[in-house]
Amino acid sequence: MTSERGRAEPCDILLVEDNPGDIRLTEEAFKTGRIANTLHVVEDGVKALDFLFQRNEYADAPQPDLVLLDLNLPRKNGDEVLKELHEDPDRRRIPVIVLTSSEAEMDVVNSYELCASGYLTKPVDPNEFIDMILELERFWFSIMRLPSDTALD
Template sequence: MTTLDGRPVEILLVEDNEGDVRLTREALREGHFCNRLSVVGDGVHALDFLYRRPPYQEAPRPDLILLDLNLPRIDGREVLAEIKSDPSLRRIPVVVLTTSRAEEDLVRTYDLHANCFITKPVDFDQFIQVVKNIENFWFTIVVLPP
C-alpha cells in the first residue's frame, strides 16, 4: 500500500542506536505500506535533512518522523522544539520513540507538541509490534495533512 497520491510513505527515523535502526527497518519491511525510510543519527543531521541542507538537498519531506530523545550533538527535545516552531514543518507528525520512562520527558515532549510518546520495549518481538502499530495507526487510521 502507498499514500493516497501513489508514492511510498516517507518516514524519517532520528536514531543513534544501530540496533534500534535495524529493528525499525525490519518492522517496516514487514509492514503493509510501501515506505522509504531515511535514517539520521543525531539532531544536527535531523535538522539538516528537514531543511534540505547539504548533504540532504534532495531529501524527501517526511510524512512521519520517529524521534529518539537522547541524541548526540542536539538532543531530540531541541529537534522537536525546532520542528514544531517552524510553520513549514510543524504539521509533520512526530512520534517520540525513546527508552525514557521519565515523567518529565513525557510532559516536556507533549508541551513541545509531540504527536505521541512511546517508550521503546526492550523485547525484540514487542519492539517490532510497536513499530508496526505506529505505521498502521499513522497511515491507516489517521488522516494526515497534505
Template sequence: MTEMYSSGPEPARILLVEDNPGDVRLTREAFEAARIESDLYVVSDGAEALEFLEQRGEYEDAPRPDLVLLDLNLPRASGEEVLTELKDDPELRTIPVIVLTSSRAEEDIVRSYELHANAYLTKPVDPDEFIETIRAFEEFWFTVVHLPSEVEES
C-alpha cells in the same frame, strides 16, 4: 549517512532519527515486514535531522517526510531540540512527530507533549515487542490517521 528502504510507488516517507544501530535494525525489520508502503530515511543525530528537515547541506534534495520518528537521547542536538525547532518552523510544524525513546520518565513524556509531539512511545526492551510496537504504530499512522499533504506556500 542516510539509508532508504522503498517498497513500492508513492510510499509514506518516514524519517527515523536514531543513534542506536540495534534500534535502527529492529525498526527496519518491522517496516520491511509491514504491509504498508514506506520509504525509511535514517539519520543518527539531532543536527543531521535538522539538516535533513531543513534541506541543508548534503540533504538539499531530501524529501519532506510524512512523519518523523524521534529518539530523545541523541548526539549533537537532543531530540527535544529537534522537536522544538521543527514545531517552531511554520513550514515544518505540520509534520507529525512521534517520540520513540527508551525513557519512561514522566518529565520526558510531559515535556515532549508540551513541545507538541504527536505521540510518545516507549521502546520495549524485548526485540519482538519492539517490532510489534513499530507495526502497531505503522498500522495506526498509515491506515487510520489522515496525514497532511505538504503545505504549499501562498
C-alpha cells in the same frame, strides 16, 4: 500504499536514532511487515534538522510524512529538534512521534509541550519492538487522517 494524503507512492518516514540495534529492529519491522513506505535514517539531531530543513548533504531530501524521534541523541537532543520544528511554520505540521527508552514523566510532558504528536517507550523485547513499529505504521498511515500536501502550503 495509498496514504490519507492521496499518494499512491510510499510515504517517507524519517527515523532519528543513534542506536544501531534499534535502527536494525525498525528496518526489520519494515521488512517483516512488508511496509512499502520509505524509511530514511539519520543518527543525530543536527543531521535530523539538516534533513528536515533540506540543508547540506540533505538538500534533495524529501519532506517526511512522519518523524520517529529518539530523545537521547548526540549533538542536538530530541527536545532541541522538536523545538526547532515547532518554531518553523513550514515544518510544524509534520507529525513527530517520540520513540525513546525513557519512561520519565518529565520527558513525556516536555515532548508534548514541544508539540510531539505522540510518545512511545521502546519495548526491551525485540519482538515487541517490531510489533510496536508495525502498529505505529498502520495507525499513522491507515487510520489517522493527515493533512494533504496542498494544505501544508
